[in-house]
Amino acid sequence: MLLAGPLGWMVVLYLGSLFVLFLAAFWDTEPYTSEIVHTWTLDNFEQILEKPVYRDVAWRTISMAIYVTIADAVLAFPLAYYMARVASPRTRSLLVVAVLTPLWAGYLVKGYIWRTMLGEQGVVNWLLAPFGLSGPGYTTAGLWLTFTYLWLPFMILPIYAGLERIPGSLLEASADLGARSVRTFWKVTVPLVFPAVVAGSIFTFSLTLGDYILPGLIADEQFIGTVIYGDHGTALPVAAAYAMVPVAVMTAYLLVAKRLGAFESL
Amino acid sequence: MVESRVTRVVLRLGAGATLAFIYLPLVVIAIYAFNENISQTWPIEHYTTKWFGVAWRDESVREALWTSVKAALGATAIALVLGTLASIAVSRYRFFGRETISFLVILPIALPGIITGLALQATILNVLTPLGISFSIWTIIIGHGTFCIVVIYNNAVARIRRLSGSLEEASTDLGADAWQTFRFVTFPQLRTALLAGGLLAFALSFDEVVVTIFTSGAQQTLPIWIFTNFARPRQLPIVNVVALFVVLASIIPVWIALRVAGDSGLTSDRPGKEALSGALDAEP
Numbered sequence: 001m002l003l004a005g006p007l008g009w010m011v012v013l014y015l016g017s018l019f020v021l022f023l024a025a026f027w028d029t030e031p032y033t034s035e036i037v038h039t040w041t042l043d044n045f046e047q048i049l050e051k052p053v054y055r056d057v058a059w060r061t062i063s064m065a066i067y068v069t070i071a072d073a074v075l076a077f078p079l080a081y082y083m084a085r086v087a088s089p090r091t092r093s094l095l096v097v098a099v100l101t102p103l104w105a106g107y108l109v110k111g112y113i114w115r116t117m118l119g120e121q122g123v124v125n126w127l128l129a130p131f132g133l134s135g136p137g138y139t140t141a142g143l144w145l146t147f148t149y150l151w152l153p154f155m156i157l158p159i160y161a162g163l164e165r166i167p168g169s170l171l172e173a174s175a176d177l178g179a180r181s182v183r184t185f186w187k188v189t190v191p192l193v194f195p196a197v198v199a200g201s202i203f204t205f206s207l208t209l210g211d212y213i214l215p216g217l218i219a220d221e222q223f224i225g226t227v228i229y230g231d232h233g234t235a236l237p238v239a240a241a242y243a244m245v246p247v248a249v250m251t252a253y254l255l256v257a258k259r260l261g262a263f264e265s266l
Numbered sequence: 267m268v269e270s271r272v273t274r275v276v277l278r279l280g281a282g283a284t285l286a287f288i289y290l291p292l293v294v295i296a297i298y299a300f301n302e303n304i305s306q307t308w309p310i311e312h313y314t315t316k317w318f319g320v321a322w323r324d325e326s327v328r329e330a331l332w333t334s335v336k337a338a339l340g341a342t343a344i345a346l347v348l349g350t351l352a353s354i355a356v357s358r359y360r361f362f363g364r365e366t367i368s369f370l371v372i373l374p375i376a377l378p379g380i381i382t383g384l385a386l387q388a389t390i391l392n393v394l395t396p397l398g399i400s401f402s403i404w405t406i407i408i409g410h411g412t413f414c415i416v417v418i419y420n421n422a423v424a425r426i427r428r429l430s431g432s433l434e435e436a437s438t439d440l441g442a443d444a445w446q447t448f449r450f451v452t453f454p455q456l457r458t459a460l461l462a463g464g465l466l467a468f469a470l471s472f473d474e475v476v477v478t479i480f481t482s483g484a485q486q487t488l489p490i491w492i493f494t495n496f497a498r499p500r501q502l503p504i505v506n507v508v509a510l511f512v513v514l515a516s517i518i519p520v521w522i523a524l525r526v527a528g529d530s531g532l533t534s535d536r537p538g539k540e541a542l543s544g545a546l547d548a549e550p
Binding site for chain 2: 021077081103106116126207225243
């Protein structure tokens with residue numbers, strides 16, 4: 001009884017919607033009027049596999065997701081480690097709030113800020129000018145910086161939670177047995193916290209794969225999201241078929257993450 | 267403490283640098299809102315507060331603000347009702363497919379936003395429009411409600427897990443019906459968790475743009491207003507003011523929610539733990 005409302009909503013509205021989208025991937029498009037014809041075809045998938053543009057864009061997006069994930073893990077680690085093992089309980093809870101609060105603060109606004117900051121006469125170039133350098137501007141590298149910024153809290157929180165769960169006694173045991181701190185770090189801490197990093201990477205990966213707004217704001221190249229967005233008005237079936245690419249990548253990624261034990265770290 | 271003094275100093279510096287990286291852009295947008303010049307060059311030469319007035323008098327901004335508020339309130343209301351029902355069902359009863367519910371609730375935000383948006387748009391065009399619900403404030407609310415449920419659900423489930431069911435059993439034994447038990451026993455214990463969840467849902471909805479673009483039709487929420495105006499150079503000073511406003515409107519509820527969730531439960535050993543789990547599952 002209690003479930004009727006929520007279940008009805010989710011199943012009918014949401015799963016139903018996903019199913020319609022999935023079906024649309026097999027529909028045909030009338031080439032002259034670009035109207036959707038409800039006949040079953042695999043042409044859309046064939047197009048995506050054969051046209052090099054689609055492959056290049058998919059590969060570019062996936063590499064972007066990898067680079068963003070690595071950068072976020074590197075940036076997140078010191079802060080997460082400091083929060084979990086060095087800070088006093090009071091500082092720790094302040095830091096948790098400090099990381100969580102801007103998590104949702106204006107996704108679009110953050111993108112817009114980076115557009116302003118990366119501009120020809122923006123803050124980034126102004127900061128780098130004394131060193132004789134200039135920022136990436138509106139390029140794929142600039143987009144990488146923006147993605148890294150936006151998804152960073154999603155990486156900090158799981159790593160923090162993962163580090164906090166490691167019993168201090170394990171690290172002390174390692175030290176007592178004569179391991180230096182560097183060795184303890186690589187042999188004890190890193191293997192134990194690795195599932196948490198994978199858990200964080202689920203977010204950084206999924207968010208990067210599906211984004212269609214930031215590439216339009218900042219980058220000069222196409223990504224999966226922008227191609228889908230560009231196609232969905234005129235050729236919904238092709239867009240729907242292409243949308244199956246991030247879904248497939250994420251499904252594979254989630255299966256691997258599950259094997260690595262990332263789900264217990266969520 | 268295993269970490270040496272040097273390690274701790276290095277960690278402190280690294281942590282400080284990451285925090286600065288997180289907050290610097292937010293400071294920059296706050297400063298830009300006071301930029302007198304229409305061109306957005308740095309450093310800023312003259313400061314003014316006049317754009318706040320201009321933005322406040324702008325018809326399209328006001329309309330978008332009103333749409334955003336209505337959408338966020340509607341979505342929060344739907345999410346509160348459906349999220350609470352689902353959380354009670356999952357944590358208090360055993361039934362076939364119980365595990366699937368959590369997965370189902372998380373799906374709209376675990377999948378990339380463009381998929382959710384595209385799927386909802388396909389449904390609105392092909393199913394809802396023939397039924398008489400075409401693009402309007404209602405389709406925005408339906409879309410937002412769908413991905414806000416998880417925030418309420420997570421907060422409520424985390425709270426119920428810590429409560430003992432014996433109070434509810436006592437209530438039933440004393441002759442209260444299901445509604446009375448919920449109204450006088452369960453709800454008062456859930457109140458702060460629901461308040462925190464509701465605030466997070468409001469912030470999430472107020473800020474959402476990825477799904478909204480697909481479900482809004484001609485309606486403009488504040489983020490969509492920014493999206494359509496950032497490319498118009500003359501509008502940039504107003505965009506700056508609106509951007510600052512959107513940042514504050516999504517930061518303040520989250521901050522309050524964290525405080526509420528942190529101070530509420532006597533059993534809560536870590537502040538913001540519930541909100542943490544809620545926030546982790548949410549995407550912008």
